[in-house]
Amino acid sequence: MELLHDPAAAQAWCEDARSRGHDLGFVPTMGALHEGHLSLIRRSAQENARTVVSVFVNPLQFDEAADFESYPQDLDKDASLAGDAGADLVFSGRLDQFFEGELNAAGELPTEHLRNPGPAALGLEGEHRQGHFAGVATIVARLFRFAAPSRAYFGAKDYQQSLVVRSCCDDKGRPDVIICPTLRESSGLAMSSRNKRLNGAEREHALHLVVALRAAHAAWEAGARDAAELEGVLAASLAPAVDTGEIELEYAAIRDPEQWSATRPDGRLTSAVALLAARVGTVRLIDNARLDQVPFGVGGVL
């Protein structure tokens, strides 16, 4: 496994691998790798001759300085975990290396260089984290350009992001974007790099999200097909935790996975995804579940 600290060197490595006829699978990450990330790397290693992993805490996609500054970072450990999971190359880099010659005097990427993340960025995360998806789309498009992979692997855990990144493919639709299931702890809690920042009590409180997703799933199984009714189930499940201050809810929403909409869909749903965002202490967590599919988590029971 090779570790490169320069995206241009990674680009040359990828070109060389492609010139030898190797299919490249690519897993973009922000590091602090956990089993969720490793599941993407393992899948890529199964489906491609070479697997490339990027580790870059992308400042463009953070809407809160404190969240960026406290984001866990340990590149050597990540490289070792990624290598064990089947990565052939791990690369990182600085913002000025990813956007060479594009940063202004303050070291920032001018807003006109940001990519439009498209309609999937409207509503929910896009509304609560201003500029987040423009930052995601900008770095993902740039990473795709450096690695030029055949396939790129993303997690369903970041549901709206998984829709946004499709807009980063080239005009021939490359790479193939493959969405992998959310890995969960045995409690059901979705794995996340941010879970490291939860204390014992907060870990318990975070499980309210899982309980709410289970309640919505049960309502769907019992025949509920109306988004407002299903949102009511989520809200009712979360209400006690909101009232006691154990969680601070940002949204609990239902969307149609077949057709993203900024607002709640009308009419009878034939498929549905429940999406949640909440703060537990200072940590902002998101989770989601398809209500019309079973199982909808891997690792732990939702």
Ligand code: AMP
């Ligand atoms: P991040 O490092 O948080 O930017 O995540 C990198 C990739 O790993 C993204 O495609 C995420 O959706 C994915 N990912 C994060 N958590 C999980 C999880 N629990 N299960 C599966 N994929 C995940």
